[in-house]
Amino acid sequence: MAESYQEGSGAGADFDLSQFYQIFFEEAGENLDQMEHMLLDLDLEKADDEELNGIFRCAHSIKGGAATFGFSDVAELTHQMESLLDRLRRHELQPIPQMVDVLLESADASRSLLARHQAGAQDEAPSTASLVRRISELAAGMVPAPSAPVEPQAPPPPVAKVEPPAPAPAAVAAPSGLRSLHVRIGPLDRMEQAETIKELFRDIPGLGSIADLPCSDTNARLFAVETSSTDSDLLDLFTFHVAKEQVQITEAGSGAAALAAPADPDLAEGAVSNLPPGEAYGFFNNAPGAPAGAPVPAIQAIEPASAVTRIAPKPGAEAKAGSQSQMESTTIRVDVKKVDQLINLVGELVITQAMLAQNSLGLDSATHQQLLAGLADLDRNTRDLQESVMSIRMIPMSIVFSRFPRMLRDLANKLGKKVEMVTLGEATELDKGLVEKITDPLTHLVRNSGDHGIELPADRLAKGKPEHGTITLSASHQGGSIVIEVKDDGRGLSRDKILAKARERGMDVSDQMSDAEVWQLIFAPGFSTAEVVTDVSGRGVGMDVVKRNIAALNGTVEVDSSEGYGTKVSVRLPLTLAIMDGMSVGVGEEVYILPLSSVVESFQVNSEDVNTVAQGSQLVKVRDEYMPVIALEKIFQVPRFDLEKSSTIMVVVEAEGNRVALLVDELLGQHQVVVKNLESNYRKVPNVSGATILGDGRVALILDIGGLVRRARH
Amino acid sequence: MSVIGKTAETVSTGAREYLTFRLDQEEYGIDILKVQEIRGYEPPTRIAHAPEFIKGVVNLRGTIIPIVDMRLKFNCSKAEYNTFTVVIILNLRNRVVGIVVDSVSDVMELATDNVKSAPDIESVIDNDCILGLGSVGERMLILLDIEKLMSSVDMGLVGAEG
Numbered sequence: 001m002a003e004s005y006q007e008g009s010g011a012g013a014d015f016d017l018s019q020f021y022q023i024f025f026e027e028a029g030e031n032l033d034q035m036e037h038m039l040l041d042l043d044l045e046k047a048d049d050e051e052l053n054g055i056f057r058c059a060h061s062i063k064g065g066a067a068t069f070g071f072s073d074v075a076e077l078t079h080q081m082e083s084l085l086d087r088l089r090r091h092e093l094q095p096i097p098q099m100v101d102v103l104l105e106s107a108d109a110s111r112s113l114l115a116r117h118q119a120g121a122q123d124e125a126p127s128t129a130s131l132v133r134r135i136s137e138l139a140a141g142m143v144p145a146p147s148a149p150v151e152p153q154a155p156p157p158p159v160a161k162v163e164p165p166a167p168a169p170a171a172v173a174a175p176s177g178l179r180s181l182h183v184r185i186g187p188l189d190r191m192e193q194a195e196t197i198k199e200l201f202r203d204i205p206g207l208g209s210i211a212d213l214p215c216s217d218t219n220a221r222l223f224a225v226e227t228s229s230t231d232s233d234l235l236d237l238f239t240f241h242v243a244k245e246q247v248q249i250t251e252a253g254s255g256a257a258a259l260a261a262p263a264d265p266d267l268a269e270g271a272v273s274n275l276p277p278g279e280a281y282g283f284f285n286n287a288p289g290a291p292a293g294a295p296v297p298a299i300q301a302i303e304p305a306s307a308v309t310r311i312a313p314k315p316g317a318e319a320k321a322g323s324q325s326q327m328e329s330t331t332i333r334v335d336v337k338k339v340d341q342l343i344n345l346v347g348e349l350v351i352t353q354a355m356l357a358q359n360s361l362g363l364d365s366a367t368h369q370q371l372l373a374g375l376a377d378l379d380r381n382t383r384d385l386q387e388s389v390m391s392i393r394m395i396p397m398s399i400v401f402s403r404f405p406r407m408l409r410d411l412a413n414k415l416g417k418k419v420e421m422v423t424l425g426e427a428t429e430l431d432k433g434l435v436e437k438i439t440d441p442l443t444h445l446v447r448n449s450g451d452h453g454i455e456l457p458a459d460r461l462a463k464g465k466p467e468h469g470t471i472t473l474s475a476s477h478q479g480g481s482i483v484i485e486v487k488d489d490g491r492g493l494s495r496d497k498i499l500a501k502a503r504e505r506g507m508d509v510s511d512q513m514s515d516a517e518v519w520q521l522i523f524a525p526g527f528s529t530a531e532v533v534t535d536v537s538g539r540g541v542g543m544d545v546v547k548r549n550i551a552a553l554n555g556t557v558e559v560d561s562s563e564g565y566g567t568k569v570s571v572r573l574p575l576t577l578a579i580m581d582g583m584s585v586g587v588g589e590e591v592y593i594l595p596l597s598s599v600v601e602s603f604q605v606n607s608e609d610v611n612t613v614a615q616g617s618q619l620v621k622v623r624d625e626y627m628p629v630i631a632l633e634k635i636f637q638v639p640r641f642d643l644e645k646s647s648t649i650m651v652v653v654e655a656e657g658n659r660v661a662l663l664v665d666e667l668l669g670q671h672q673v674v675v676k677n678l679e680s681n682y683r684k685v686p687n688v689s690g691a692t693i694l695g696d697g698r699v700a701l702i703l704d705i706g707g708l709v710r711r712a713r714h
Numbered sequence: 715m716s717v718i719g720k721t722a723e724t725v726s727t728g729a730r731e732y733l734t735f736r737l738d739q740e741e742y743g744i745d746i747l748k749v750q751e752i753r754g755y756e757p758p759t760r761i762a763h764a765p766e767f768i769k770g771v772v773n774l775r776g777t778i779i780p781i782v783d784m785r786l787k788f789n790c791s792k793a794e795y796n797t798f799t800v801v802i803i804l805n806l807r808n809r810v811v812g813i814v815v816d817s818v819s820d821v822m823e824l825a826t827d828n829v830k831s832a833p834d835i836e837s838v839i840d841n842d843c844i845l846g847l848g849s850v851g852e853r854m855l856i857l858l859d860i861e862k863l864m865s866s867v868d869m870g871l872v873g874a875e876g
Binding site for chain 1: 777811
């Protein structure tokens with residue numbers, strides 16, 4: 001969290017903050033995600049204190065970090081969000097949908113601002129002024145909608161209603177201008193601490209200037225500061241070096257009395273309870289005994305207030321924060337490269353272990369009993385180790401799923417549809433590399449379901465369906481694969497329209513085709529035209545791209561649909577990219593690996609089943625189906641030393657819905673193989689997708705079934 | 715010759731160390747800093763449709779690396795594989811490649827003065843890939859810019875995009 005490393009970083013004075021930028025961006029991203037998630041889950045009728053606190057904490061963490069690193073635009077925006085959230089969690093305001101909307105929009109704006117900073121862009125930042133104004137209006141209790149719900153338990157005092165809108169804009173404008181402040185640091189044990197404050201101004205560009213002022217107190221220092229940052233941001237920064245209680249900030253020329261007063265830890269708190277309502281973003285409208293409308297300048301009042309919220313958080317918030325920090329300490333952030341290196345090393349260990357096991361086969365079990373027992377232990381331990389290491393890369397599907405509710409909400413709003421989203425099996429784990437690559441295709445599928453699958457509420461009612469459409473996302477393990485389904489109860493695919501469209505495009509179709517074959521047509525390139533989207537029930541847009549991306553991950557896509565009742569798209573993926581179930585086949589002296597997922601069947605071939613057609617290409621008849629034959633011997637120019645042997649076994653493989661028969665000498669076995677990249681030191685080899693290391697240390701090539709099938713079909 | 719002057723080491727120390735190896739009758743030298751290790755020859759896994767001098771790929775402690783037989787590349791009279799055949803593992807710009815040579819001789823330090831620019835001769839080696847000719851007593855070394863040689867297109871080690 002932002003706080004924890006801020007403290008740690010306070011040790012060094014001449015300290016380059018930029019080395020922490022990456023951490024901050026990652027954390028801010030996570031916080032924004034979390035905030036978005038919680039906002040969407042928020043039950044407006046009876047908002048849970050814990051939830052509101054959680055959202056508040058997210059905004060607060062981002063603000064703290066952004067201020068520390070000098071991203072004032074983000075800090076400013078999140079500060080406004082924080083203010084609104086603070087009133088919500090204090091039950092001074094009742095949450096309304098507009099607030100959720102504006103907060104979501106602000107989260108998006110913060111995200112893009114952060115992305116801009118991350119990219120180091122120098123151009124003009126997109127303006128957040130209108131967002132800031134909307135938030136502060138809401139925070140001030142001005143509800144755009146006529147029906148402002150009133151909090152039953154804690155009705156806001158009338159002062160909140162009649163509150164003039166002036167304070168909020170004033171508060172917004174203030175931080176952007178340059179302000180002259182007096183900062184008193186003290187009492188201090190060591191005067192060097194004050195010097196570090198000065199260094200802070202030197203080290204952080206754009207923070208402002210600082211100059212010494214004479215101070216009557218021997219154990220305190222007084223500085224004249226010119227800055228555009230808000231007081232709370234300054235306080236946050238100073239806490240690197242001195243305790244908050246030791247810092248007093250006053251407007252230059254106005255706070256002589258405060259400066260003269262001895263620093264007192266209770267002072268800040270005391271000051272707050274005396275604050276007038278309405279001036280401090282309305283934080284303390286209910287503060288007991290607060291005199292209404294005491295003339296104190298707005299800026300001065302605001303900042304100590306937010307500082308105090310941090311010093312003395314609500315007991316509930318504290319408890320939650322405690323449990324959260326406990327949760328954090330159980331995870332560590334590790335560079336993916338390190339994990340990959342670990343996986344590689346374990347992969348090698350597995351290979352070495354397999355080699356030892358192979359070499360020990362011939363040993364007499366009576367004389368080498370201990371050695372063999374040791375090897376058996378090694379076998380078990382390596383397997384366990386491999387499993388544990390592979391699980392490091394596994395992340396739950398909820399990471400992917402969590403982005404969809406937001407997307408669908410926006411989409412449904414735009415299209416005037418009502419869509420509910422159901423997710424199942426969010427805990428199912430998938431390799432991180434796969435998760436990154438599957439997100440885009442899934443987004444596409446979900447968007448298609450929302451856009452083209454689900455009908456307008458009126459149409460749905462007319463068909464006797466519930467007004468709300470439902471999109472179900474589910475993930476589950478099935479054997480060695482993970483299956484992700486996107487299901488909707490929309491209008492479904494129209495067989496007739498797809499066939500008509502296919503004919504129009506000159507594709508080879510017939511009315512006798514099975515439904516499954518018809519549905520596969522939507523994956524054809526070029527089927528993704530705008531007319532299809534409007535005529536047929538959509539699902540044309542870029543489905544070929546979806547299919548290609550998934551095929552690139554060794555996965556498959558299947559569609560099932562029933563017109564008028566909905567569509568289900570199932571994506572089947574291997575659990576990880578690094579390890580694959582392979583079938584090893586022998587050709588001549590060489591060994592090749594076929595991905596087991598693409599193997600359909602294998603059989604001994606009779607010469608009369610093979611027909612040679614034009615240009616020497618061969619076809620084999622398998623249960624009334626003719627499929628092209630690919631002799632691996634020819635394609636890979638395998639030299640023949642032993643003329644006794646010949647290829648007599650056919651292995652039927654399938655890719656992209658097409659089947660071919662591979663002609664091989666022998667089937668050697670099935671095993672898990674660690675997939676290695678050929679391209680990292682060599683180049684792409686045609687018909688080969690990668691390589692692996694066999695038990696004896698030799699390299700075997702893994703066949704690119706997709707490439708072979710395409711080759712045979714052309 | 716500008717090629718020699720390019721490297722900082724030449725300027726600063728005036729001398730560089732070269733690993734020398736033998737191909738047929740000729741002796742070659744390559745920058746020692748490009749050499750990762752030297753290993754015995756083990757039969758690689760053949761890659762179909764690769765040029766003849768690319769013997770295939772081997773497993774180097776979990777990494778798959780291509781093996782280039784320099785003797786075939788330089789059209790030597792014979793290329794035998796026996797117990798003396800060695801593979802020099804090179805580390806070039808984050809790519810690891812093994813080259814097969816007849817034998818490795820030694821490591822030699824050559825001062826700039828002892829390196830003469832190569833005459834423009836017709837040979838299987840592109841002239842750009844020869845740093846110069848080094849003379850050590852009676853012996854003559856052909857100093858190769860091994861990085862340039864290995865990344866040249868006709869080596870076929872890198873794809874069109876690389």
